[in-house]
Amino acid sequence: MADSSDVPHDGSWRSASWRTQLRRRLLTWFTTSARDLPWRKTRDPYAIWVSEVMLQQTQVATVIPYFERFLRDYPTPAALAAADEAEVLRRWEGLGYYRRAKQLHAAAKRITAEHGGRFPETFEAVLALPGIGRYTAGAVLSISRDQRLPVVEANTLRLYSRLIALRQPPTATAPNRLLWEVAAAILPRQQAGRFNQAAMELGALLCTPRNPDCERCPLRSLCPTRREGLQEEIPGKVRTLQYEDRSHVAVVAQHEDRFFLRRCPPGGHWAGLWDFPRYDLTPAAALPGDALAAEVERRFAAEFGFAVRLGEKLKTLRHGVTRFRITLDAFTAEANRREADSAECGWYQPHEILDLPLNTTGRKLSRLLP
Known part of the structure; x- marks a missing residue:
């Protein structure tokens, strides 16, 4: 010791x-x-x-x-x-x-x-x-x-x-x-x-x-x-945190007048909060548009069991989480059907989203909904 x-x-x-x-x-x-x-x-x-x-x-x-x-x-x-x-x-x-x-x-x-x-x-x-x-x-x-x-x-x-x-x-x-x-x-x-x-x-x-x-x-x-004039030297320097750049894509999926959100799973960032589905595509985010859309659509279908077609970019947000600097590109998407709600995901009208606990970027995106 x-x-x-x-x-x-x-x-x-x-x-x-x-x-x-x-x-x-x-x-x-x-x-x-x-x-x-x-x-x-x-x-x-x-x-x-x-x-x-x-x-x-x-x-x-x-x-x-x-x-x-x-x-x-x-x-x-x-x-x-x-x-x-x-x-x-x-x-x-x-x-x-x-x-x-x-x-x-x-x-x-x-x-x-x-x-x-x-x-x-x-x-x-x-x-x-x-x-x-x-x-x-x-x-x-x-x-x-x-x-x-x-x-x-x-x-x-x-x-x-x-x-x-x-x-x-x-x-x-x-x-x-x-x-x-x-x-x-x-x-x-x-x-x-x-x-x-x-x-x-x-x-x-x-x-x-x-x-x-x-x-x-x-x-x-x-x-x-x-x-002793050591104000800038004391306290002694600690290890500087090295930030990693990450590229995420959020899917703002819509069916008729409702939008699809999920609860962030335990053990990850924002556990217990709600958010639009998002995927870490580092370094895949550098793919051309068609390949990027295909990858996001594939991941979404594998996770939720129904298909979406990615549309226009809605917004780009930049934020930090622990040691990561994240660029989040949010895209609109059309869903081919509306699945039943569950405890972990569901469809909400914009005014209903106001009452959900969202993470910061989720709240910013919710304000862009029609």
């Missing part, structure tokens, strides 16, 4: 005086500089949990209206647990990373079944819920119940890396363990939740990945990274 004591860094954080100054300055700054956010107006652990899940990999400005609508529709874990998953996914539509919504729903069911509908208040019980890791459990319990639990997420990982002048990539095993040690050591005995929020806020507003605003930072005189 990697030893965090061997990680090169500045050890000022081990000084009680240094930690006391940091706490006092950070909490004072937060009093005057904290953003007015709806989840900061409650101590309800359920509401704070919802906000933390929504904020994962999503901008604050995007989350605010979703959070307010979600809490209005599902004010308690029991209300969320009682909702149909498709309904929950429809409410989540546009936030992306839909697995978060599915896990939120599953965890609400667990809370209702095992905790009487009350959000649990021990770290172990919260950690046992679907989709909740060390960071989320610590954030929810420290903010809602002032439990002295550390938080290391994207913003505090960067902030703490700079406060100890961490000379190695912070996601590596030993450096990451050290950052959790630092996060635990600097927590005050009281106001732990407020301190965690302040640290996350400072990372989000001032201690940014590029061009951090060190002159306005309340911790500038305590920061060895600023003192």
